[in-house]
Amino acid sequence: MKNQHSKIVIIIVVLLSIASITFSHYVPSVTLSVRNAFSSVIVPIQKGINNIGMIFVRRAMNSTDLKEANERIKILEAQVASLSETNNLLKTKSYEADRLRALYDLGDEYDIYPKTAARVISKDTDEWFQVFKIDKGTKDGIKVDMNVLSNKGLCGIVSSVGYNYATVRSIIDDESRVAAMTQHSFEACMVEGDITLYNNNRLKLTGINMNAAVVDGDKIVTSNISSKFLPNILIGYATDIYVNDNQLSKSGYLIPVTDFNNLTEVLVITRLKSDSIKD
Amino acid sequence: MINVRVGKFSKAIIHILIIFFAFFIQTSIFPLIPFLSCSPNLLLIITFSYGLLYGEDVGIITGLFCGFLCDMYFNGVFGLYILIYSVIGFANGILNASFFEDTITLPMLLSLVNGLVYNVYIYITHFLIRRRFNFPFYLFNVIAPSILFTLITTVLIYKLLYKLNLIHKRTL
Structure with missing residues (x-):
């Protein structure tokens, strides 16, 4: 019964x-x-x-990482010195570019985007999805389709937003598609997330023109033709480019610059691509 | 009679608290641990353990509750998780009648089977419908680690829940 x-x-x-x-x-x-x-x-x-969890995780990490960190500081200090020199040089060039742009009456397309920092508060627990939540929402001005960066480069896009949180779909998620291009030759391509590749720390690079001059190691950035991603954000580096069986296009792989395993803080660009189109 | 009711009530409260606790650990603590690339599915363990320990009815209710939390929290269509969790709770509840022993073998075996069912379900509902046919890859790289982790965790959590069950039985 x-x-x-x-x-x-x-x-x-x-x-x-x-x-x-x-x-x-x-x-x-x-x-x-x-x-x-x-x-x-x-x-x-x-x-x-x-917050409570982080205290324990940090404590566990701190003791082991201190030695490593000290060594890294030395390397980084050397890097800062050389980078500030390069920066100086680039600044001079940028002023020159500004002057020339003003001459040609072109808008400044590549200015520094306004950003806000956010903390990753939770991730989908299954290996199946690469989606996470951040602790900022509509009350902080976050909107759907805003681009999300790690400290190194593109990391994802806001897929839905609530009052005090937002969901971010990272570029390694199986459903993610990003219109991209090579930084130096502006060859269009598509960066696709694929969990069959992510374990090897790779994404798929497709839709490259047969005659495009794309070689391994090329910097891949977001394309200016993308409807959702702002242009010129670094995604990663191209690798293992091959010609497709149909001999009409090329494909390859992309190694992302973002380290998706240790994502605790991200930056959200508080400007939408659609806004810049309206301007 | 009143005692029994109070007992049932406090039992339900404890169950709900355990589920909430597991849910928060799973969504906000596990992902923060950098060397944990894959995390055990605590809600799955709780659902099938309750089914096994308390029977079909509690299994269904627990599954319903866990599924509801997941459906509320994750994106996509609403009801996918409720469906699988409550079915798992029910199916394991059937075994309650033929189970009296204090051994860990059956729960471990069930953890394997349930983990497989759950992950194949996710594969079908989210990947197969997008024409991702490379099932062996998903089996070895996503499903297998997840099942293994869940299996290890089952040993710990099931023992706790089993002891709790004994305490409940004694007080009632």
Whole structure:
């Protein structure tokens, strides 16, 4: 008798969830607002737990990393010296470019974007998805489609946003597609996330023109033709370029500059591509 | 009678607190640990353990609750997780009748089977429908590590839940 009763319950649950799946597939706006309300409550708790957790993680890491860090400081100091020299040189060139641009009446397309820093508060727990949440939302001016950077380069895009949190789909997610180009020759290509490649720390590079001069080691940046990504953000380096079987195009792989395993803080560019088009 | 009711009530509260605790650990602590590239699925362990320890009804309710948390928290269509978690809770609950021993073998075996079912379900609902046919790759690189991690964690968590179950039985 008891068996019968729980069988009926499970059938009802299954039917209801299938109905809910169908409903939310066709009307996504309802689930979005429900989730929003739920996350507004959950996110502050997560932030707190995060802080506690980080104390322990940091403590564990600190003791082992100190030696390594000291060595790195020395290397970095040397690097800073050489970089500031290069920077000086580049600044001079940039002033010159500004002057010339003003002469030609061209807008400054590559200025430094306004950014806001955010903390990663949670990730999808399965290996299946590479999606994470950050602790800033609409109240901080975050909007859907804003670009998200790590300290080295492009890391993802805001896919949905709530009052105090935002969901970011990283470029290594299996559903991610980024229109990109090579930095020096402006050859268009497409950067695709693929979990079959991510374990080797790679992304797929597709749609390269057969005659394009793309070689291994080329810097790949976001393209100016992308509708969502702002131009000239570094994504990574091209590698293992090969000609496709159909002899019409080339493909290859991309090694991202962002280290996705240790992502705790990110920068969100608070300007949308669509805004700059309107300007 | 009143005692029994109070007992049931406090039992339910403890269950819910455990689930919440597991959910927060899973979403906000595990991803922060850099050397943990793959994390155990605590909610899955809790769902099938409760099914096994308390029967179909508790299994379904636990699954429903865990699935609801996941559905609320993650993106995509609503109801996918509720479906799989409650079915897992129910299926493991059936085994409750034929299970009395204090051994860890059955839970470990179930952890393997449930992990496989859960991950194949995610593969079908999120990857196969986007025509990703390279199943062997996903099996060895995503599913296998995840199942292994969950298996190891099962040993720890199941023992705790089992002891809790004994305490409950004694108080009632």
